[in-house]
Amino acid sequence: MKEHTRQKLIDATYEEIYSNGYQGAALSEILKKAGVHKGSMYHYFENKKDMSLVAINEKMDARFFERYGKILELQNGFVDALIAGYKDTTKRDFKRGCPIANIVQEMSNIDEDFNLTMKTVYEKFRANIKNILDKAVEVKEFKPCNTQKLALYISAVLEGAILAAKASGDEQDFLDTIEILEEYLKEFIL
Amino acid sequence: MKEHTRQKLIDATYEEIYSNGYQGAALSEILKKAGVHKGSMYHYFENKKDMSLVAINEKMDARFFERYGKILELQNGFVDALIAGYKDTTKRDFKRGCPIANIVQEMSNIDEDFNLTMKTVYEKFRANIKNILDKAVEVKEFKPCNTQKLALYISAVLEGAILAAKASGDEQDFLDTIEILEEYLKEFIL
Secondary structure (H helix, E strand, O other): OHHHHHHHHHHHHHHHHHHHHHHHOOHHHHHHHHOOOHHHHHHHOOOHHHHHHHHHHHHHHHHHHHHHHHHHOOOOOHHHHHHHHHHOOOOOOOOOOOHHHHHHHHHOOOOHHHHHHHHHHHHHHHHHHHHHHHHHHHOOOEOOOOHHHHHHHHHHHHHHHHHHHHHHOOHHHHHHHHHHHHHHHHOOEO | OHHHHHHHHHHHHHHHHHHHHHHHOOHHHHHHHHOOOHHHHHHHOOOHHHHHHHHHHHHHHHHHHHHHHHHHOOOOOHHHHHHHHHHOOOOOOOOOOOHHHHHHHHHOOOOHHHHHHHHHHHHHHHHHHHHHHHHHHHOOOEOOOOHHHHHHHHHHHHHHHHHHHHHHOOHHHHHHHHHHHHHHHHOOEO
16 A cells, blocks of 8 residues: 555656646646655655655666567567667657656756756666667677767767657657668668 | 847847757846847837747847858758768757747647747758758769658657757767768668
8 A cells, every 4th residue: 555655646747747747736636647645745745745755766777668668588589679679659648748848848957956857867768779779780680889889879879859849749750760760870780 | 239139138138048048048137148238129019029039039040040051052962961060069059948949848739829939830840951961962972862850750750869868967868869870871872
């Protein structure tokens, strides 16, 4: 029951921040959505900020496992699976954009705790992609290359693609950008 | 004198939004920085939001002219000039990131006026890049290709590169991403 309350708070906090940004997220709205009283919240978290940082970390870890961790459990077809995952837009919400990018853009310059949290989240994001490229090189599916730098590039293109679709309101902008990335990556596939 | 007051308000509004986001931008701070009384502000703008949308439009138009308009006035070397411009980081502020992306991420999902304004700004951003590519194709410096789609890709990579540097606090992430983009674009240079 206790974990249940905590999880409800985490879920509601994440959703509220994802929709309205951290500064626009109202604690009253989070508590209402979670169906939890303020007093119970203090049992788990110090304040809105503490709860938000924990929610971002936990939700992003889960998301990374869902998207990248599962690919790392494969035996082969690593880069194909990575690209196929990016082309599948069913789990994306282009109206709200990328939760990582939103918070970096909003908060990294104005709050040091957010800055450090998002730096770590971004590092995990890039490390996940790098690990997949390294696996692909290891099983000789992919040309040996600077996988650190290529992972940075892939993460940047992905973020830019999501932003383009959010700005235009057109999912096709995301797909077109990923298509050119795919073309570029195919040069490396053995 | 009147235009001077208006410009001071535009400059201060842009700076305040760029540093703190629209929701975090305090009207009192804008007026203080501009050295303008609230009463005078209402002479030019209806409210904080009206002033913000005008500031974004005017500042972005000036920025686009500075970065892209000048390249379009060249006779040749279009794509080289575009890449050289991206590699020159002296006019960038990676701590604050990209002003366009910041506002899209913060506001496009929560306010329809911002959504429409940023959609138009983003369209201009992409049109500027497309025009440069078209010029390069026209003077036979660049392989004929889908310049609309390639302009989208370039804008996405650029945005992703700025975000990566903002998240990590490391300008090198921007430069490394642009280097891979340059490599990709070189395939098209004739």
